[in-house]
Amino acid sequence: MNAVAKGLxxxxxxxxxxxxADAYSKYLEHFNAGGHAGPAMTEREFWRDRMDRxxxxxxxxxx
Amino acid sequence: xxxxxxxxxxxxxxxxxxxxxLSDLEEGLDPTVPAPAVDDSVREAxxxxxxxxxxxxxxxxxxxxxxxxxxxALVRGETVNAIWFVFAAVCTYLIGxxxxxxxxxxxxxxxxxxxxxxxxxKADGKDYVRTDRxxxxxxxxxxxxxxxxxxxxxxAAQMGYLPGTIWIIIGVVLxxxxxxxxxxxxxxxxGGRSLGQMAREELGVIGGTAALVATLLIMxxxxxxxxxxxxxALGESPWGVFSVGMTIPIALFMGVYLRFIRPGKVMEVSxxxxxxxxxxxxxxxxxxxxxxxxxxxxxxxxTIAWGLIxxxxxxxxxxxxxxxxxxxxxxxxxxxxxxxxxxxxxxVVRPEITVPAFSEFAGRENGPVFSGAxxxxxxxxxxxGALSGFHAxxxxxxxxxxxxxxxxxxxxxxGGMLMESFVAIMALVAAISIDRGIYFAMNAPLALTGGTVxxxxxxxxxLGLANVNITPDVLAQTAKDVGxxxxxxxxxxxxxxxxxLAHIMQQFVGGxxxxxxxxxxxxxxxxxFILTAVDAGTxxxxxxxxxxxxxxxxxxxxxxxxxxxxxxxxxxxxAWGAVLLMGVTDPLGGINTLFPLFGxxxxxxxxxxxAVCLAICAKRGVFKWLWIVAIPLAFVAVVTITASFxxxxxxxxxxxxxxxxxxxxxxxxxxxxxxxxxKTVAAMxxxxxxxxxxxxxxxxxxxxxxxxxxxxxxxxxxxxxxxxGQDHEDPAVPSxxxxxxxxxxxxxxxxxxxxxxxxxxENRTQKAAHH
Numbered sequence: 001m002n003a004v005a006k007g008l009x010x011x012x013x014x015x016x017x018x019x020x021a022d023a024y025s026k027y028l029e030h031f032n033a034g035g036h037a038g039p040a041m042t043e044r045e046f047w048r049d050r051m052d053r054x055x056x057x058x059x060x061x062x063x
Numbered sequence: 064x065x066x067x068x069x070x071x072x073x074x075x076x077x078x079x080x081x082x083x084x085l086s087d088l089e090e091g092l093d094p095t096v097p098a099p100a101v102d103d104s105v106r107e108a109x110x111x112x113x114x115x116x117x118x119x120x121x122x123x124x125x126x127x128x129x130x131x132x133x134x135x136a137l138v139r140g141e142t143v144n145a146i147w148f149v150f151a152a153v154c155t156y157l158i159g160x161x162x163x164x165x166x167x168x169x170x171x172x173x174x175x176x177x178x179x180x181x182x183x184x185k186a187d188g189k190d191y192v193r194t195d196r197x198x199x200x201x202x203x204x205x206x207x208x209x210x211x212x213x214x215x216x217x218x219a220a221q222m223g224y225l226p227g228t229i230w231i232i233i234g235v236v237l238x239x240x241x242x243x244x245x246x247x248x249x250x251x252x253x254g255g256r257s258l259g260q261m262a263r264e265e266l267g268v269i270g271g272t273a274a275l276v277a278t279l280l281i282m283x284x285x286x287x288x289x290x291x292x293x294x295x296a297l298g299e300s301p302w303g304v305f306s307v308g309m310t311i312p313i314a315l316f317m318g319v320y321l322r323f324i325r326p327g328k329v330m331e332v333s334x335x336x337x338x339x340x341x342x343x344x345x346x347x348x349x350x351x352x353x354x355x356x357x358x359x360x361x362x363x364x365x366t367i368a369w370g371l372i373x374x375x376x377x378x379x380x381x382x383x384x385x386x387x388x389x390x391x392x393x394x395x396x397x398x399x400x401x402x403x404x405x406x407x408x409x410x411v412v413r414p415e416i417t418v419p420a421f422s423e424f425a426g427r428e429n430g431p432v433f434s435g436a437x438x439x440x441x442x443x444x445x446x447x448g449a450l451s452g453f454h455a456x457x458x459x460x461x462x463x464x465x466x467x468x469x470x471x472x473x474x475x476x477x478g479g480m481l482m483e484s485f486v487a488i489m490a491l492v493a494a495i496s497i498d499r500g501i502y503f504a505m506n507a508p509l510a511l512t513g514g515t516v517x518x519x520x521x522x523x524x525x526l527g528l529a530n531v532n533i534t535p536d537v538l539a540q541t542a543k544d545v546g547x548x549x550x551x552x553x554x555x556x557x558x559x560x561x562x563x564l565a566h567i568m569q570q571f572v573g574g575x576x577x578x579x580x581x582x583x584x585x586x587x588x589x590x591x592f593i594l595t596a597v598d599a600g601t602x603x604x605x606x607x608x609x610x611x612x613x614x615x616x617x618x619x620x621x622x623x624x625x626x627x628x629x630x631x632x633x634x635x636x637x638a639w640g641a642v643l644l645m646g647v648t649d650p651l652g653g654i655n656t657l658f659p660l661f662g663x664x665x666x667x668x669x670x671x672x673x674a675v676c677l678a679i680c681a682k683r684g685v686f687k688w689l690w691i692v693a694i695p696l697a698f699v700a701v702v703t704i705t706a707s708f709x710x711x712x713x714x715x716x717x718x719x720x721x722x723x724x725x726x727x728x729x730x731x732x733x734x735x736x737x738x739x740x741x742k743t744v745a746a747m748x749x750x751x752x753x754x755x756x757x758x759x760x761x762x763x764x765x766x767x768x769x770x771x772x773x774x775x776x777x778x779x780x781x782x783x784x785x786x787x788g789q790d791h792e793d794p795a796v797p798s799x800x801x802x803x804x805x806x807x808x809x810x811x812x813x814x815x816x817x818x819x820x821x822x823x824x825e826n827r828t829q830k831a832a833h834h
Contacts, residue, residue, distance in 0.1 A: 014197070014198065016330045018399070019329050021330050026188065029188075030186055030188030034186075043326055043327050044326045046326075046327070047326040052384070054384075054388065056606075058603050058606060060457050060460070061206060061394075061457075062206060062208065062454060062457050063211030063451070
């Protein structure tokens with residue numbers, strides 16, 4: 001039972017990162033590693049910025 | 064496509080300071096961290112050590128694969144079990160992956176894990192982010208796989224199951240996966256540059272411009288024909304129109320939710336969206352069951368096509384967060400779910416296939432589903448799943464910016480394409496698990512089937528197909544089972560796949576009562592994939608157009624300049640919309656004449672991508688292994704150019720666009736009021752117009768592609784004579800991170816991983832350059 005729960009949790013985590021749900025935490029990780037000036041974007045700012053950048057930089061989707 | 068972020072110039076300065084020659088990479092190692100790569104001699108020793116268990120495993124895989132191919136290709140029983148398709152495919156993929164892609168890696172590409180990837184040396188936490196290889200595999204797969212591999216194999220099933228199966232499985236190992244892998248690797252070495260930029264660099268102005276124009280035109284055709292598949296699936300289907308239409312408000316809701324209510328909760332909103340989607344499918348059945356619902360959502364194809372065109376324009380100018388991004392989440396979620404589910408269902412249900420290996424149409428060129436002889440038309444009908452040029456646009460650009468280590472490109476690029484091929488095989492199995500009589504009644508144009516169950520049954524039985532004797536009752540009952548008014552002439556592949564899938568899935572979950580649900584579930588996800596591709600394709604094409612016009616009118620290069628963006632969007636939507644309307648109203652049965660054009664366009668793009676790769680490989684000086692690229696390039700060039708020439712020059716009206724054009728023009732000139740399948744003068748004029756456009760498009764495509772291929776061959780010959788050429792790779796930067804190359808880490812990789820894990824966390828993450 002424990003193994004099943006663990007497997008499901010692993011799958012959920014995988015799906016999450018597949019869809020980019022961990023983008024903000026990865027951004028923070030990068031930000032904190034890099035000695036940047038000024039504060040990092042908040043979660044809300046980050047997601048706005050991410051979506052708005054896609055407006056001018058579309059990603060292809062195949063057939 | 065590959066628009067250079069402003070960041071790049073800044074990064075370039077830093078790069079220049081860090082610049083090191085390849086030979087200096089080892090000296091550039093950071094002594095405070097473990098090695099960024101398994102030592103070459105250790106890795107090779109591991110690869111070459113054949114333990115008895117390893118030998119036994121590969122002998123077993125080979126034997127199983129051989130038995131499966133034997134069952135499919137040589138045993139001529141009444142039926143063949145679907146499980147053999149799975150074994151033949153998986154065993155061949157494993158062998159291709161383990162041996163052939165390894166040859167490509169070792170001798171042609173020679174990745175070096177001491178070199179940092181763009182995700183490391185350009186890391187910005189946004190576009191360039193090191194991504195876990197297994198996550199990126201799924202990510203890349205979701206970007207390349209869509210409705211294409213689900214549709215092509217269904218249409219190609221007209222010729223029997225074996226030609227399609229061989230092409231999908233062998234084609235992917237020797238061509239499709241090779242293209243994806245090479246393009247991804249070369250783009251990664253160039254900081255994630257797009258195919259168009261690489262073509263310009265490697266082939267010069269003429270070749271580069273031809274590649275750009277060809278890409279743009281090909282995208283228009285591909286988007287138009289994908290849209291045509293949706294229109295055909297939704298025409299006169301109130302249930303389908305309702306449930307697919309509901310995806311728009313669902314996506315809008317998800318977009319608002321993510322923007323204003325719970326930013327960043329991607330999984331949460333995807334699950335909510337999925338539940339709403341299921342409700343829309345179930346609700347669609349109820350709505351279509353009411354009198355007003357059936358009347359209100361019963362739309363003819365022309366209306367749906369116009370709706371799609373208007374929708375396409377609005378969707379492409381709306382901000383990404385509102386519609387495109389949330390639907391993309393939904394689409395990815397569905398994609399992974401559907402494919403896992405379909406694989407499970409086929410393995411559990413193991414349907415018996417009654418379709419012959421080679422059908423009566425394999426040796427003829429007048430099949431009702433698509434016309435033309437097996438060679439070359441089978442090879443263009445199945446593009447996605449075997450070799451898809453469109454992937455070159457995805458494999459360059461987005462994915463290379465996320466790769467963690469160079470060696471992972473084999474797993475992600477080559478392996479990702481094998482996965483798509485497997486989807487194509489499953490689609491083929493689903494489509495051929497239904498009765499052949501139903502298959503032909505669904506996929507032949509209206510002009511042949513007559514549109515009623517009686518006329519369709521009579522026409523199918525008159526074909527003289529072995530073991531086919533369909534009654535009107537069966538056709539009517541099948542339509543009733545899947546909750547549709549009719550299934551006659553529902554061409555385009557999607558409805559056939561949906562019936563096949565419903566047939567398999569109801570044996571897996573839910574029983575016959577669930578068939579209507581599964582049918583509309585399948586229609587829904589195919590429509591979802593296609594709408595996402597239409598949206599994204601329109602946007603990408605619009606930026607390419609803006610960029611091109613921007614060379615003459617600089618104002619157009621500004622992405623934020625609304626009039627320019629809207630004008631270019633309108634041009635793009637207008638272009639694919641015109642082709643779509645032409646297909647919808649075509650008296651010859653749009654998809655049946657247009658689908659070959661889709662395949663030719665897609666394969667010509669593959670030829671362009673492979674040609675660029677050939678030139679790059681020659682410039683790298685690995686002449687002995689050029690055949691790895693030359694073989695698929697030669698094959699696809701011969702196939703597409705032959706197919707184009709058939710379409711342009713064939714005297715058979717069913718095959719040649721201009722022959723058909725002349726036949727109808729002559730009939731009009733003779734004063735006839737009906738000719739062939741066109742029953743009115745207006746329809747005859749439509750045929751004359753459509754065939755002229757299709758013919759001219761074929762001429763333009765093939766000309767542009769020949770220019771690109773010739774330019775690439777010239778560049779290749781020049782490089783061979785000179786013993787190599789200029790390489791346009793980014794300068795090598797030493798890597799300071801490590802990750803295993805494939806799905807399962809090798810022993811040596813585990814040892815190195817343990818060293819990295821022992822390191823304190825603050826030393827482990829690479830210190831980014833100061834911004």
